Amino acid sequence: MIKAVYFDLDDTLYDQLQPFQLAVQSTDLIHHINEQLPIEDLYRRIRRHSDLLWEKHISG
Numbered sequence: 001m002i003k004a005v006y007f008d009l010d011d012t013l014y015d016q017l018q019p020f021q022l023a024v025q026s027t028d029l030i031h032h033i034n035e036q037l038p039i040e041d042l043y044r045r046i047r048r049h050s051d052l053l054w055e056k057h058i059s060g
Helices: 017-025 028-032 039-058
Strands: none
């Protein structure tokens, strides 16, 4: 019997970078990752823009 269900609303219970890295590695995007644009920086940039778009979306 299920006694509890947890939702990770702020995405802090798992490492989001790892699935992002796996997704990038399985596409042609991996060829654009280098010392000048490490995958961690790319992830942070995408998240920043995603968060901004989310704010626009929820505000109408």
